[in-house]
Amino acid sequence: MPTSRSAVPAAALAASVAVLLAAAGCSDSGDKGKESGQSRAAELADQTLDWQPCPAPSEAEGGGTPPSPLPGGTTWECSFMDAPLDWAKAGGETIELALIRARATDPGRRIGSLIFNFGGPGGSGVANLPAAAADYAPLRTRYDLVSFDPRGVGRSAAVECLADEQLDAYYQEDATPDDAAEEKTLTNGLKSFADACGKHSGEELPYVGTTNAARDMDLMRQVLGDDKLHYFGISYGTELGGVYAHLFPTKVGRAVFDAVVDPTKTSEQGSLGQAKGFQLALDNFTADCVKRGDDCLLPGSTPREIQDWITAFLDKLDKEPIPGVGDRKLTQSQATNGIAQSLYSKEYWQYLEQGLDEADGGNGALLLALSDAMNGRSETGHYSNIQAANAAINCVDFKDRWSLEQTKAKLPEFRQASPVFGDYLGWGLLGCTKWPVPGAWSTPDVSAPGAPPILVIGNTGDPATPYEGAKAMADALGKGVGIELTYRGEGHGAYNSGSKCVQQAVNGYLLDGKVPAAGTVCR
Numbered sequence: 001m002p003t004s005r006s007a008v009p010a011a012a013l014a015a016s017v018a019v020l021l022a023a024a025g026c027s028d029s030g031d032k033g034k035e036s037g038q039s040r041a042a043e044l045a046d047q048t049l050d051w052q053p054c055p056a057p058s059e060a061e062g063g064g065t066p067p068s069p070l071p072g073g074t075t076w077e078c079s080f081m082d083a084p085l086d087w088a089k090a091g092g093e094t095i096e097l098a099l100i101r102a103r104a105t106d107p108g109r110r111i112g113s114l115i116f117n118f119g120g121p122g123g124s125g126v127a128n129l130p131a132a133a134a135d136y137a138p139l140r141t142r143y144d145l146v147s148f149d150p151r152g153v154g155r156s157a158a159v160e161c162l163a164d165e166q167l168d169a170y171y172q173e174d175a176t177p178d179d180a181a182e183e184k185t186l187t188n189g190l191k192s193f194a195d196a197c198g199k200h201s202g203e204e205l206p207y208v209g210t211t212n213a214a215r216d217m218d219l220m221r222q223v224l225g226d227d228k229l230h231y232f233g234i235s236y237g238t239e240l241g242g243v244y245a246h247l248f249p250t251k252v253g254r255a256v257f258d259a260v261v262d263p264t265k266t267s268e269q270g271s272l273g274q275a276k277g278f279q280l281a282l283d284n285f286t287a288d289c290v291k292r293g294d295d296c297l298l299p300g301s302t303p304r305e306i307q308d309w310i311t312a313f314l315d316k317l318d319k320e321p322i323p324g325v326g327d328r329k330l331t332q333s334q335a336t337n338g339i340a341q342s343l344y345s346k347e348y349w350q351y352l353e354q355g356l357d358e359a360d361g362g363n364g365a366l367l368l369a370l371s372d373a374m375n376g377r378s379e380t381g382h383y384s385n386i387q388a389a390n391a392a393i394n395c396v397d398f399k400d401r402w403s404l405e406q407t408k409a410k411l412p413e414f415r416q417a418s419p420v421f422g423d424y425l426g427w428g429l430l431g432c433t434k435w436p437v438p439g440a441w442s443t444p445d446v447s448a449p450g451a452p453p454i455l456v457i458g459n460t461g462d463p464a465t466p467y468e469g470a471k472a473m474a475d476a477l478g479k480g481v482g483i484e485l486t487y488r489g490e491g492h493g494a495y496n497s498g499s500k501c502v503q504q505a506v507n508g509y510l511l512d513g514k515v516p517a518a519g520t521v522c523r
Contacts, residue, residue, distance in 0.1 A: 040091040044082055045222040054078040054100060057127040061154040062376065062384040067130035070102055071137075076130055077101050081223055083151070086207050087215045095204070097216060098155035100126045101146045102133065112226040112253070114143035114510065115217060117150070119235025119259070121210070122389035124154035135496045136232075138507050143230065150240075151216060152201075152208030153389045159208060160200040161193055161388040164381055168328065171375055174318070175333040176423040186427065187404060191434040197392060198436035206437045208389070209396040210444065214244040218251060228253030230510070234493055235259045235465055241454070242446030242473060245481070249451035254510050258457045259493040262469030263446045263476050267398040268410070268429060272417055273466050275425045279418035281343040281463035282307065284490060289353060297357040310339070311419055313360060322364045325372075330364025336424045338370035343463045346490040395432035399439030402429040446476045453483045453515045455506065459497070461490035474518075485520045499523070 054076040056066045067076040080096040104110045116136075118128040125147030136145060149156040162170060170189060177183040197205065217240070221229040230253040233241035238257035245252050265273060286303035289296040300306035314332050321329035330338075342352035348370075355366035376384035402410075407429045414426030432439065448454070454477055458470025467486075474482025487494035487502050494502045501522030508514040 038090070040084070041219075044084070044090075044094070044219060047082060047223055049079040049081060049099070049223060051077040051079045051101070054126075054130075057124065058155050059382050060158040060385040061124040061127040061149065062386075063378050063380070063382060064127070067100075070133060070140075072105065074102055074105070077103075078126065080155075081148075081216075081220060083216050083219055085157075085204070087212050095151060095157040096155075097151060097157075097220075098126050098149040099146065099220070100129055100148070101144050102129075102140060103144050104140055104142055106141045109142050110144070111142045111511075112144070112228070112230055113146045113221075113224045114139055114230045114232055115220065116145065116147040116232045117234065117237030117240050118147070119233075119237050120153070120386060120390055121150070121236045121240075121393040122153055122386040123236075124149050124384070124386070126154055132496070138503075139232075139510055142511050144224075146220075146224065148216075148220065150208075150213045150389075150393075152204060152392050153385065157204050157208075158201075158385045159197060159204065159388045159392040160385065161197040161391075164383055166196075167375070167377070167383050168381070171334065171337075171371070171377075172329065172331055173333070174331065175336075176318075176427050178318070183404060187430065187434075190430055193391070194434040194436060197388060201388075201392070202436065205392055206396065208392050209440055210240055210243050210393065211247070211440065213240055213393075214247055217244055218248050221251065226253070227251075229255070231255040232510075233257050234495075236261060238456075238465075238473060239263060239444060239446070242448070242477065243444050245448035245451050245454060245477060246444075246446050249448040252448070252451040252454065254452075254513065255454045256457070256495075256506055256510065257454060257470075257473060258495050258506075259462055259465045260456055260458055260470040260473045261465050262472045263444050264472045265469075266442050267394070267400045267432075268402075271425045271428055272414060273468070274464060275414050275417040275421050277466035278340055278343055278421045278425075278463040280466075281461060281490070282310075282339070282418075282420055284461055285343065285349050285352065288349065297353050307420065310356065313356070314420070322359060322362050324364040324368035328368065330359060330368045333424070334371040335359065335364070335367050336421065337374050338367035340421060340424075340463070341370045341374040344492040346461075391431060391435075395435040395439060396437055397440055397444070398432065399441060400429075401433050401435075401439075403433070404430070446473065448477050448481050451477070451481045454481055455485060455509050455516065456482050457485045457487060457494045457502065457506075459487045459489055459491065459494045461488075462492055464492045483515060483518050485516055485522065487522045489523070494522070 057064045069075050078100050082094045083097050084090040085093040085095050126149050129147035152159045173189050174182050177186050239261040286306040298306050299309050318332040321331045324330040342348040359367050376386040411426045414422035456470050456474045458467045460467045474484040489497050499522050505516045
């Protein structure tokens with residue numbers, strides 16, 4: 001289910017939904033030890049990467065075929081970088097991190113590498129960068145485009161939890177229990193998931209958090225030969241970028257944060273903000289449907305009537321799921337998940353409308369396909385590790401652990417925030433309760449005094465990272481560091497929305513160093 005930092009990256013959504021829709025019809029060791037760690041870190045910074053043609057994405061990355069050459073014939077190159085498992089003991093065990101790159105088209109004017117993180121947490125950069133490359137083609141004139149699977153993700157010491165068949169059963173469970181028996185089923189399921197993660201990936205779980213990933217990025221900067229880290233972070237990638245800027249302010253180059261996570265909110269506040277954000281997006285979707293009159297497939301002459309119908313439809317599914325894909329049913333939880341997924345982009349509103357209309361007639365295939373995209377399930381029935389990694393990174397970052405009683409006490413506030421998504425996100429507070437390792441913070445520190453300007457972009461219609469988070473991030477980065485730009489639009493993110501204003505501002509900064517005026521508004 002979505003959390004305050006959970007989102008299928010836009011590139012992955014586009015690729016997954018296209019396929020699924022077709023199929024339908026996510027200890028201190030003393031000074032000596034410190035010297036050893038420093039020496040090993042220096043050795044790692046001096047490593048040479050062995051770039052080779054990229055293979056097909058692994059199942060953990062989402063599967064598929066090898067990335068196609070770019071226009072002009074440039075091929076994608078992949079490699080692995082060694083990094084410490086535990087940065088606090090840099091002289092100890094190492095893990096391999098998977099990288100991908102496409103070289104700059106104008107080598108004579110090359111600035112360096114531009115590193116992307118597309119969000120999640122849990123999204124595979126190795127799979128997502130080729131899928132999104134067309135959107136960022138102007139930036140490849142002066143940068144090598146680079147991305148990576150963060151630790152715990154894809155081919156980078158992937159977190160493993162449940163097998164595919166077990167995940168099918170797990171996602172069929174009721175995520176919004178109505179009685180004590182359903183509450184027990186939910187909590188037992190969450191414990192089984194957490195236990196499985198501990199069993200299969202217990203050695204890695206303590207070290208997959210954002211702080212370690214930020215240190216990995218600084219190592220990556222050095223290995224790639226760059227004096228500064230040039231960076232494009234999207235969704236959770238903005239939080240990762242903020243933590244990097246806090247740890248290494250003088251190493252920040254030109255950086256853009258798009259679809260910004262609010263770094264001042266706890267996990268509970270982030271989930272509540274997301275409930276409001278998805279509700280706003282649903283309001284906008286239903287208002288658009290009403291505006292289209294008879295062309296709208298959904299019953300109701302006002303946005304409120306359509307939403308009341310959606311709520312009643314979800315209540316019916318809670319009592320009696322309908323046929324979905326194959327022998328899998330569309331449950332209330334899967335339908336809510338599918339509705340949320342379709343609100344990440346205005347381009348997918350048409351599928352939400354169609355899916356709800358078909359489900360009303362007893363065919364839940366389309367909504368289930370949308371839910372599958374969120375959960376990282378391919379049409380072949382295999383799951384990527386996006387949700388396993390998402391849980392692992394969230395739970396080792398945030399230290400909040402909610403009891404059943406505390407969670408139930410919060411539900412009225414969540415329901416008030418969203419009649420459709422409130423219960424779903426409210427019960428999600430239990431997600432880390434049974435996790436086998438503790439979390440690190442209530443909120444991350446992203447203050448970055450001494451860093452150069454970082455362009456921070458907020459989208460007024462963003463459901464997953466509400467608009468207010470952009471100002472909070474800009475303020476938290478510090479005066480003169482966070483430069484806020486507003487996009488008045490819909491969907492998750494701004495650069496890939498098609499807004500020429502946003503793209504010109506970002507391209508002007510990354511390519512030519514022109515910092516937009518703080519408070520710039522694009523439409």
